[in-house]
Amino acid sequence: xxxxxxxxxxxxxxxxxxxxxxxxxxxxxxxxxxxxxxxxxxxxxxxxxxxxxxxxxxxxxxxxxxxxxxxxxxxxxxxxxxxxxxxxxxxxxxxxxxxxxxxxxxxxxxxxxxxxxxxxxxxxxxxxxxxxxxxxxxxxxxxxxxxxxxxxxxxxxxxxxxxxxxxxxxxxxxxxxxxxxxxxxxxxxxxxxxxxxxxxxxxxxxxxxxxxxxxxxxxxxxxxxxxxxxxxxxxxxxxxxxxxxxxxxxxxxxxxxxxxxxxxxxxxxxxxxxxxxxxxxxxxxxxxxxxxxxxxxxxxxxxxxxxxxxxxxxxxx
Amino acid sequence: xxxxxxxxxxxxxxxxxxxxxxxxxxxxxxxxxxxxxxxxxxxxxxxxxxxxxxxxxxxxxxxxxxxxxxxxxxxxxxxxxxxxxxxxxxxxxxxxxxxxxxxxxxxxxxxxxxxxxxxxxxxxxxxxxxxxxxxxxxxxxxxxxxxxxxxxxxxxxxxxxxxxxxxxxxxxxxxxxxxxxxxxxxxxxxxxxxxxxxxxxxxxxxxxxxxxxxxxxxxxxxxxxxxxxxxxxxxxxxxxxxxxxxxxxxxxxxxxxxxxxxxxxxxxxxxxxxxxxxxxxxxxxxxxxxxxxxxxxxxxxxxxxxxxxxxxxxxxxxxxxxxxxxxxxxxxxxxxxxxxxxxxxxxxxxxxxxxxxxxxxxxxxxxxxxxxxxxxxxxxxxxxxxxxxxxxxxxxxxxxxxxxxxxxxxxxxxxxxxxxxxxxxxxxxx
Numbered sequence: 001x002x003x004x005x006x007x008x009x010x011x012x013x014x015x016x017x018x019x020x021x022x023x024x025x026x027x028x029x030x031x032x033x034x035x036x037x038x039x040x041x042x043x044x045x046x047x048x049x050x051x052x053x054x055x056x057x058x059x060x061x062x063x064x065x066x067x068x069x070x071x072x073x074x075x076x077x078x079x080x081x082x083x084x085x086x087x088x089x090x091x092x093x094x095x096x097x098x099x100x101x102x103x104x105x106x107x108x109x110x111x112x113x114x115x116x117x118x119x120x121x122x123x124x125x126x127x128x129x130x131x132x133x134x135x136x137x138x139x140x141x142x143x144x145x146x147x148x149x150x151x152x153x154x155x156x157x158x159x160x161x162x163x164x165x166x167x168x169x170x171x172x173x174x175x176x177x178x179x180x181x182x183x184x185x186x187x188x189x190x191x192x193x194x195x196x197x198x199x200x201x202x203x204x205x206x207x208x209x210x211x212x213x214x215x216x217x218x219x220x221x222x223x224x225x226x227x228x229x230x231x232x233x234x235x236x237x238x239x240x241x242x243x244x245x246x247x248x249x250x251x252x253x254x255x256x257x258x259x260x261x262x263x264x265x266x267x268x269x270x271x272x273x274x275x276x277x278x279x280x281x282x283x284x285x286x287x288x289x290x291x292x293x294x295x296x297x298x299x300x301x302x303x304x305x306x307x308x309x310x311x312x313x314x315x316x317x
Numbered sequence: 318x319x320x321x322x323x324x325x326x327x328x329x330x331x332x333x334x335x336x337x338x339x340x341x342x343x344x345x346x347x348x349x350x351x352x353x354x355x356x357x358x359x360x361x362x363x364x365x366x367x368x369x370x371x372x373x374x375x376x377x378x379x380x381x382x383x384x385x386x387x388x389x390x391x392x393x394x395x396x397x398x399x400x401x402x403x404x405x406x407x408x409x410x411x412x413x414x415x416x417x418x419x420x421x422x423x424x425x426x427x428x429x430x431x432x433x434x435x436x437x438x439x440x441x442x443x444x445x446x447x448x449x450x451x452x453x454x455x456x457x458x459x460x461x462x463x464x465x466x467x468x469x470x471x472x473x474x475x476x477x478x479x480x481x482x483x484x485x486x487x488x489x490x491x492x493x494x495x496x497x498x499x500x501x502x503x504x505x506x507x508x509x510x511x512x513x514x515x516x517x518x519x520x521x522x523x524x525x526x527x528x529x530x531x532x533x534x535x536x537x538x539x540x541x542x543x544x545x546x547x548x549x550x551x552x553x554x555x556x557x558x559x560x561x562x563x564x565x566x567x568x569x570x571x572x573x574x575x576x577x578x579x580x581x582x583x584x585x586x587x588x589x590x591x592x593x594x595x596x597x598x599x600x601x602x603x604x605x606x607x608x609x610x611x612x613x614x615x616x617x618x619x620x621x622x623x624x625x626x627x628x629x630x631x632x633x634x635x636x637x638x639x640x641x642x643x644x645x646x647x648x649x650x651x652x653x654x655x656x657x658x659x660x661x662x663x664x665x666x667x668x669x670x671x672x673x674x675x676x677x678x679x680x681x682x683x684x685x686x687x688x689x690x691x692x693x694x695x696x697x698x699x700x701x702x703x704x705x706x707x708x709x710x711x712x713x714x715x716x717x718x719x720x721x722x723x724x725x726x727x728x729x730x731x732x733x734x735x736x737x738x739x740x741x742x743x744x745x746x747x
Contacts, residue, residue, distance in 0.1 A: 027421035030414055127505060130513070135505035135536075136435040136458060137409065139442055139465075152446045224410065230439035234408045267414075274415055275423065278403045279356055 007174045007256050014257055015163050018264070022159050031271050033159050033227045035264030036166050038247060040220030042259035043166075044213025045248040047173055051209055052189030053107065057115030058244045060122050061092045061214040063236035065221030067126070068092075070140045070231045081145040081161060081226060088222040089215045096214030097207070104207040107192075119236050126233035137232025140225050150226060162223045169216050170256040176212060177256075181205045217244075250292055252299020262300050347399040348392060348654075350376075350647075351419035353412065353430035354454075356404040359537055363562040363590040364432045364455060364639040369402055371640035372429070374627045375647045376400050385619040388648055394655045395662045401425055405432060409439035416440050420449050427452070429646050432639070434458035434506055441470045450668050450675075454646040455639055457507060457608070459735040462692025469668065471675050473649035473687060474642045475609050475699045478735040479727035480586045481511050481559070482743065483701035484606060485518035486727070488555050489526070491705075491718055492582060497527045499553035499581070501544050503564060504533040511559035511586060514739055521742030529553040537564060545572050549580060556583045565591045569598050578603055584703075589613060590637045596714050603706045605716070610684045611638035613716065614702035620648075621683040645682040649689075649697075652680050688724065691731055698724040 018036070022029045041058045048055055065088040072078040072087060103114055127135050143150055150158035176182045184205040187195040192202045225231045234240060251262035269288055273281035296302050352372050355365030376398040378384050382391040392398050401423050403415055412431075419425045427450045431437045437456035442465070444451035451470050453461070457477025461470070488495060498519065502508030512531060519526055529551035532544040545568075548556055556577065560568050569591060572578060578600040585591070589607035592599065599605075607614050612635070615621045624644055628636040653675035657666035666674075677694030680687055689697050700723055704716030729738035738744075 027418070030417045034410060034414055130506075130509050133438070133460070133506065134509050136438055136460070139438065141442070228410050228413050228439070229442055230409050230413065232409050232435050232439075234410075234435075270411075271414065271418055274403055274407075274411075275418060281404060282357060 005174075008171070010257055011167060011170050011174075014260065015167050019160060019163055022156065026156075028268075029155055029159055030227070031267050032264060033155070033162055034224070035267035036159075036162050036260055037220045037224040037227065038244065038267065039260035039263035040166060040169055040223070041213075041217035041244045042247045042251060042263055043169055043173055043256060044216035045244050046251060046253050046256075046259050047176070047185070047209050047216075048213050049248060049253050050177075050189065051185035051206055053206065053209075054112050054245060055115040055210075055213065056112045056238065056241050056245060057117070057119035058213065058217045059236045059238065059241035060115070060119035061096065061217035062221035062224070062240060062244075063119075063122055063126065063231075063233065064088070064092045064095060065218030065223075066225035066231040066235050067132075067221075068218070069143065069222045069225040070138060071132075073140055073143060074138065079143055081143050081150060084143065084226070085165065085219060085222050088218045092214045092218035093211050096211045100207045100210040100214075103210060104203045116238055116241065119241055120238060123233050123236040123238075126236060133232070135233055137230055137234075139230050141229070143226045151229060155227070158227050162227065165219055165223060166260060169219060170260070173212065173216070174256045181208050185209055246289060250289065250296075250299055252296075252301035254299065254301025254304075258299060258301035265300070346396060348396040348427070349399045349401060349423065349425040350650075351416075351423065351425035351428040351430065352400050352402045353405045353415065353419070353428065353436075354402065354643075355406055355432055356402070358406045359562050359564075360405075360432055363565075363637070365405065367590075367637050367640040368430075368432070368455065368643040370632055371624075371628065371636065371643040372400055372402070372647060374624075374631055375644050378623075378627060379647075379651060383623075385623050388620075388651055390651075390655060390662070393651055394658045394664075394666075396665075405430065405436060409435050412436045413439050413443050416443055416449075417447070420447050426450070427650060429454055429643070429650060431456050434460075437461055437472075441465070441467060444470050448668060450650075450671055452646045452650055455642045458510060459696075459729075462696045463734040466693060467695060469672055471649070471672075471689070471695045472692075473646045473675075473678075473689065473697045475697055475701070475724075475728065476735065477507070477511060477559075477608070478514055478729065478739075479698070479701040479722075479724075480606055480608055481514035481557075482518045482739065483703055483722050483727045484557060484584045484586050484604070485515050485522050486722060487604060487703040487720055488582070488584060489519065489523040491720065492555065495523070495526060495554040495582070497529050497551075497553045498555040498557060499529045499531065499548045499551055500557040501532040501534070501541070501548060501568065502557070502559050503536045503538075505536045507561075508533065508536075508559055512557065514735070515557045515586075517736075517739040518743065521739075526555075539563070539567050541568050541571050545575055545577055549575065549577060553581050556581045557586070558583065559586045561587045561590060566595055569595055573598055573600055587638075590639070592714055593635060593637060596708075597712055599706055599714070601706055601708055604703055605706060606701070606703050607638045608642070609638065609699045610702045610721070611641035612636065613714075614704065614719070614721075615641065615683055616685040618681065618683070618685065620681065624683040641682075641684050645684060645687060648682050649675060649678060649680060649687070653678055690724075691728065693731075698728040700724050701727040 068088040069084045188202045195202045247262050251258040273284040354368045355361040380397050429452045432455040434456040437453045453472040459476040500512050502512045584604040586606045588605040589612045656674040657670035658664045678689045687697050704719035707717040
């Protein structure tokens with residue numbers, strides 16, 4: 001098999017495993033779905049992190065995706081999930097492209113703070129828009145996929161659609177990682193001047209990664225809106241973006257599967273903490289995250305990397 | 318063939334024999350109630366913890382059969398009550414997720430909870446989808462039953478509409494000399510709605526009153542000096558605020574020394590939660606509301622006497638309105654459950670029967686009469702009470718000029734949304 005596709009078997013295996021778990025434990029269906037929906041923005045974030053960039057504003061696109069679904073279904077009567085997902089993806093790609101033209105010129109803390117500022121800008125607008133329910137948000141009803149219901153008793157369909165979106169997203173980013181621009185990201189992180197001397201544009205690599213990450217976040221937000229059935233400005237709040245960063249750190253930058261594993265694990269752990277330690281769930285969650293960071297400094301993807309590791313071009317050994 | 322028939326008949330006999338046993342086991346099984354309420358964050362202190370205390374007091378008293386009649390049967394129609402308390406913090410997605418877990422993993426029979434209107438709006442369709450009896454106990458937005466019809470979702474407490482309509486009626490009737498007003502409300506749905514309702518009602522109740530300034534600091538800002546300056550500078554006769562919790566305490570602490578309460582009459586629509594901790598700082602003349610006839614405005618009846626004593630015995634404090642809301646909601650649930658039993662204590666009524674009994678229910682609680690008359694019988698109305706603070710020589714808080722508005726005066730009629738009703742000058746538009 002081509003080396004580019006080595007991520008495929010575990011990815012498809014993981015997808016099948018999640019579907020099986022949800023089939024046999026239907027009461028965990030929703031928790032898994034929320035985990036996967038959060039995994040999508042994290043997938044994009046991990047891509048940016050490979051370029052040494054941390055975005056504290058992926059909530060911007062998460063909320064854009066959610067509100068695209070909400071507004072299009074409420075005001076334009078568009079109820080088809082496929083169309084809504086495509087519109088969310090294209091819309092946020094356009095926004096990310098325009099915003100990215102500015103952002104791709106910044107690095108480090110400047111990049112992080114600017115992304116944060118932009119997402120809080122959207123948050124501020126949504127909070128003030130009382131006709132959209134303000135901070136209370138509003139319900140998203142009756143989204144279907146080519147007439148197939150996705151929520152309620154048929155939420156297994158919703159989860160399957162979400163798994164399909166996640167697999168496609170992961171394949172997409174896995175393939176991107178193998179392209180010239182994808183490989184350039186590590187170079188941007190390590191030594192941008194050399195990248196420029198080689199004749200490549202670091203800014204352009206960052207811009208492309210940023211747009212891709214935005215599309216992933218929007219798909220996650222759109223699926224979250226469909227599955228939860230409710231959207232509110234909290235999706236654009238910095239705490240949401242911060243949560244994505246935490247999950248990304250837990251996942252590590254190793255592969256395309258780890259973001260989903262980390263997001264689902266965190267969601268399941270949080271559910272347990274909620275139910276069995278209602279007064280101290282934050283403490284339980286914090287200790288677990290702390291332990292993971294202490295003992296798995298490379299994140300969950302550090303777990304599966306056995307033996308001497310091949311050093312990719314441009315990566316520090 | 319014969320063997321199969323034999324087995325079938327044997328199985329049938331076994332089933333018939335086991336049926337009464339099973340029914341008996343059902344009737345003794347604890348009635349599990351999920352109680353999502355804020356255990357962490359800014360809303361825990363003023364709302365979540367008092368509500369949790371109230372739920373625990375109710376459950377203990379009901380299980381011991383110590384509640385005043387007609388709530389004096391043990392538990393829920395003989396079934397002991399078991400509470401599953403979870404934290405409401407974490408946002409709507411988390412709450413929808415936890416609601417599903419309560420039902421599917423913890424197997425609760427009913428959910429009584431939610432303070433945040435956003436959580437109520439998000440949970441309502443899920444509760445309906447999962448056919449789980451759900452009683453919202455404290456959230457204020459009228460949108461829930463105005464925008465959709467539900468079979469399994471109820472709110473046995475009044476909406477926030479009557480808080481602000483009542484406040485506007487009170488200031489226009491009790492302060493005839495008032496000519497201008499200002500507002501300071503938190504910039505999120507609760508504060509925005511409160512201000513819109515107050516201002517909207519004044520437009521018809523006192524059309525000549527002028528707005529001087531509306532300040533909308535963000536939720537949890539803590540520092541209100543700039544806003545207080547803006548209000549003081551605009552010299553309003555009346556200041557409206559729907560602040561709660563730490564924000565409210567901050568406003569009182571920062572506003573009182575600067576003369577905010579001296580230069581204007583301040584209306585605190587949910588000010589009652591601050592009374593207990595800040596009795597000394599709240600100046601005379603401040604108009605206080607308790608989101609209904611709760612706490613200090615609760616009528617004297619056996620339920621209130623029992624509740625105040627039980628709450629004080631357990632916490633050494635007096636109950637505030639969120640605890641009244643909680644007890645009232647649980648009483649509605651208990652009453653409906655026993656009504657659905659139809660006097661047969663061994664009967665386990667279906668969810669649909671309980672929902673039917675709860676629809677349009679009218680009952681008495683610690684805060685007096687409650688009628689589930691809006692939202693096709695799913696939304697309660699109550700009277701609304703406002704009064705002005707007057708402290709005695711020892712600094713104990715008392716109230717003067719207490720006005721009790723009948724439910725129909727401060728709530729829209731059935732089928733009319735709060736916003737339309739206020740816009741039409743508190744008259745039902747046809």
